[in-house]
Amino acid sequence: MVLYPHEMLPDVDHDGRSLQNFAMSFRAHLASKVRPGTRAVYEKRVKPGFVRKFNREPADKGEVGKEMTQDPYYQFWSAMQRKSQEMMWDCVIEVIEPQIERLNDRAKQVRQAGSGVKGSLELSPDLEIPRYHTVADIHLQPGGFHTEVADDDVTAGAIYDNAVAIYANGALGPKNDLLGRTLAHFLKQQYPDREPGTILDMGCGIGNSTVAWAEAFPDAEVHGIDVGAPMLRYAHARAESLGVAAHFKQQNAEETSYPDQSFDLIVSHIVFHETSAKALPRILQECHRLLKPGGMMLHVDIPGAEGAFDAFMMEWETTNNNENFAGMFRETDLAATATRMGFAEGKARMESMPRLLEERQQTYSDRAINWPVLVGEK
């Protein structure tokens, strides 16, 4: 997977590229050839065994899990999947580690370029990093999104940019921006009259989706917030290198320092499922506070499960990949939560966002082709 060129990318030599290509092919092989076998094993072996024992089918993911986790085929897939996730981080870190100083210097140069800089970066070293980030490394990224390994560090951002391309098997596109582009396309298709002048991207990470919004609405003032300083330093330098103006701030989406009614549009991409049961309603309340009257929020996140087997397989991310809140998130009624946190009755709802063709061609998902989006209007 070769990313769209920008100044924050590390140099990747032949050995590094071949390690990364192997990790990506290994994951693609597991997704396309091995994981589908778990469904066959369930239908042909595990479910009939359960029915023989209890005279009924498994009722939920817990009952499926009790039996499936004893099955050697499932155990093999699960062990390989976990290994592939660790391998993904390892093969990226192996390339980035010797270049950290250079990458950190490059980001600093961008910040010091003065009038040549279009956007901005504002860090808050005293910001308390939420416990849901410090307690475990989400999806096994060593150190998570916030850990700093040097002064003015961009390492977590550099790791994420390179690893997420492998994680998604390149489906996010060369700028890793597919989700931002798809959501902006969705807004233009479904709500063509909306021309947001101010946009906030919550949990912007490396700004991959933020840049997509700035490109989709070039006249808008675009902001991105995240709790992770290394992600934001990287995001800012990356956006500048791509010639895009965006304003990045280190803020907790649960309680930001922006004044009331600051934004026409608030978006997020795959963020909520990495927060917590306490944080999620607080973030929705904050969205309501930050939106201008008539403003809109759009939050795209992981799809729900269809049936007990599917729910168990999706739970793998929670049990084995430190996506600790993902299981509970899938069972949360987002529209009802948004209504409880301030959106008027009927003004918050779930909508379905079709995947762009390029994504459908590159993933091995056997699931529904639409992304769920929480839409809220103030």
Ligand SMILES: C[S@@+](CC[C@H](N)C(=O)[O-])C[C@H]1O[C@@H](n2cnc3c(N)ncnc32)[C@H](O)[C@@H]1O
């Ligand atoms: C999976 S990444 C997604 C990054 C990006 N939105 C994308 O489209 O790839 C989740 C990001 O949300 C950030 N995040 C999680 N909880 C947050 C919070 N309470 N406030 C701000 N950012 C948060 C994390 O630090 C991380 O960078």
